[in-house]
Amino acid sequence: MFRHIVLFRVHDEVSDERIIAAMDDLRSLSTLPGIVSWRVERSTDVRKGRVVVEDATFVDAAAFEAFRLDAEHVRVARRFSEIADWWVGDYAARSGV
Numbered sequence: 109m110f111r112h113i114v115l116f117r118v119h120d121e122v123s124d125e126r127i128i129a130a131m132d133d134l135r136s137l138s139t140l141p142g143i144v145s146w147r148v149e150r151s152t153d154v155r156k157g158r159v160v161v162e163d164a165t166f167v168d169a170a171a172f173e174a175f176r177l178d179a180e181h182v183r184v185a186r187r188f189s190e191i192a193d194w195w196v197g198d199y200a201a202r203s204g205v
């Protein structure tokens with residue numbers, strides 16, 4: 109298993125409607141091959157601004173690398189780059205995660 113966690117800190121001037129649309133795009137990636145679990149939520153902690161959390165588990169690192177190169181992922185990542193900065197945590201996970 110391979111875990112991929114992203115925290116998107118949305119720029120202050122971005123409208124809620126635009127965030128919702130971008131999150132819908134992000135959620136649509138859940139059908140790509142190699143994904144074991146996929147969750148996209150807004151953080152309930154807004155002390156540092158609006159944050160979107162992407163929490164994904166892949167079959168393995170190779171599945172994650174294929175995902176990163178998928179045209180649909182590239183499109184969605186480009187969309188998020190227009191509205192947010194982000195931090196990524198990737199790691200090999202033990203079974204049962």
